[in-house]
Amino acid sequence: MHPTELVLSPRLRKTAFEERVFDLGVQSFTIYNHMTLPVSFSSNPDSYQHLCEHVQLWDVAAERQVEVVGPDALQLVELITPRDISKCAVGQCVYAPLVDDDGLVVNDPLILRLAEDRFWISIADSDVLLWVKGIAYGRGFDVKVFEPDVSPLALQGPKANDVMVDLLGESVLDIRFFRFIETEIAGTPVVLARSGWSGQGGFEIYLQNSADGLALWDAVWQAGEKYNIRTGAPNLIERLETGLKSYGSDMSHGDHVLECGFEQYLNVDKPAEYMSRDSIARVQKEGVKRRLCHLIAAGDPLPGLREYWQVIQGDQVVGRASSCAWSPKYKANLLFAMLSIDVSAPGAEVTLLVGGAGVDAVVCDEQWN
Ligand code: THG
Numbered sequence: 607m608h609p610t611e612l613v614l615s616p617r618l619r620k621t622a623f624e625e626r627v628f629d630l631g632v633q634s635f636t637i638y639n640h641m642t643l644p645v646s647f648s649s650n651p652d653s654y655q656h657l658c659e660h661v662q663l664w665d666v667a668a669e670r671q672v673e674v675v676g677p678d679a680l681q682l683v684e685l686i687t688p689r690d691i692s693k694c695a696v697g698q699c700v701y702a703p704l705v706d707d708d709g710l711v712v713n714d715p716l717i718l719r720l721a722e723d724r725f726w727i728s729i730a731d732s733d734v735l736l737w738v739k740g741i742a743y744g745r746g747f748d749v750k751v752f753e754p755d756v757s758p759l760a761l762q763g764p765k766a767n768d769v770m771v772d773l774l775g776e777s778v779l780d781i782r783f784f785r786f787i788e789t790e791i792a793g794t795p796v797v798l799a800r801s802g803w804s805g806q807g808g809f810e811i812y813l814q815n816s817a818d819g820l821a822l823w824d825a826v827w828q829a830g831e832k833y834n835i836r837t838g839a840p841n842l843i844e845r846l847e848t849g850l851k852s853y854g855s856d857m858s859h860g861d862h863v864l865e866c867g868f869e870q871y872l873n874v875d876k877p878a879e880y881m882s883r884d885s886i887a888r889v890q891k892e893g894v895k896r897r898l899c900h901l902i903a904a905g906d907p908l909p910g911l912r913e914y915w916q917v918i919q920g921d922q923v924v925g926r927a928s929s930c931a932w933s934p935k936y937k938a939n940l941l942f943a944m945l946s947i948d949v950s951a952p953g954a955e956v957t958l959l960v961g962g963a964g965v966d967a968v969v970c971d972e973q974w975n
Contacts, residue, residue: 622757624665626823639668645839650842657841659764660836662761666810666840672729672751674751678747680722697785699717699718699719716728762806766806769833769835773825781809783800796814847933856929861896862894865898867898895947903939904939907939911927914928925949927967954968
């Protein structure tokens with residue numbers, strides 16, 4: 607790797623929590639939705655171990671919100687996803703891929719329903735605001751589409767419940783998975799959801815006024831001190847073990863929604879109009895040519911990826927690997943890879959090309975079996 611420096615200027619938006627992230631010794635950032643997103647404060651294995659045993663507070667403000675509000679809000683949100691949003695209750699969030707008219711994945715956000723006619727699309731890394739504004743204008747919808755001043759913090763790990771109970775009382779445990787309430791922490795209004803980008807459980811706290819960012823951070827941090835709270839970031843090892851795919855790496859606008867393993871999040875026969883209906887029906891009929899798969903490669907830890915690794919079988923290129931980490935739980939390298947459909951069944955043996963060298967790998971199911 608070539609160590610280099612990221613220049614921070616106003617064009618690279620800062621988060622509401624940046625000062626604390628620097629105070630706590632951030633080691634690296636990535637860029638996400640034109641903002642900084644902390645990546646590491648210690649080694650990946652060290653942070654993974656802590657996340658699985660204790661509790662971490664993450665600055666995930668780069669998960670921006672696109673607010674859609676107004677009489678046509680539901681119609682607009684229905685149009686951009688094959689998931690049935692009419693079934694999403696006020697106070698609920700759903701994981702709903704955004705899909706264009708060619709069936710290609712535009713983003714894979716959570717969608718929160720704040721009121722019958724008000725949604726937050728909590729986005730991964732792509733310019734959803736411009737996409738949705740364009741559709742609203744083109745269709746003449748009676749809605750407002752804008753980016754509100756909202757910054758999510760994630761509190762993740764087995765002790766997240768203890769921290770939140772100390773802050774807000776036992777009743778926070780009544781919030782079910784993927785539900786949220788509106789409340790206050792340290793005198794600042796927040797949306798508090800049972801969600802987060804790890805399999806370790808916890809909450810997401812949506813700050814609604816950047817000026818209160820440090821006060822909110824400090825209040826949660828103080829409550830976490832007796833539970834050995836640390837900061838951290840979405841963890842590569844943990845997300846591979848849990849099976850969380852990252853938009854822009856594992857799938858992107860080049861991939862059809864039916865190739866990405868999203869079936870359980872789609873309601874392709876939903877009553878509402880949506881722009882990917884015809885493309886999805888066509889690909890369902892023809893069958894998909896590729897599929898996002900889980901791969902295991904035994905042996906020593908492989909390096910990180912700067913670009914996709916080719917996956918071959920014999921002398922044929924059969925896919926691309928996009929994420930890789932050595933898992934302490936499975937004692938092997940776990941990978942996500944988009945593979946040709948004829949090598950996508952569990953048990954298929956393939957070869958990864960890592961810096962010119964061949965590494966054996968086996969396709970497995972979504973539980974890494
Ligand atoms: N939280 C919030 N916004 C986000 C993310 C987040 N925006 C960007 C990105 N992450 C969106 N992608 C995902 C992908 C998976 C999940 C959440 C956001 C997730 N999946 C669970 C799983 O796969 O086990 C559960 C999905 C379900 O059952 O519906 O949590 O993290 N605010």
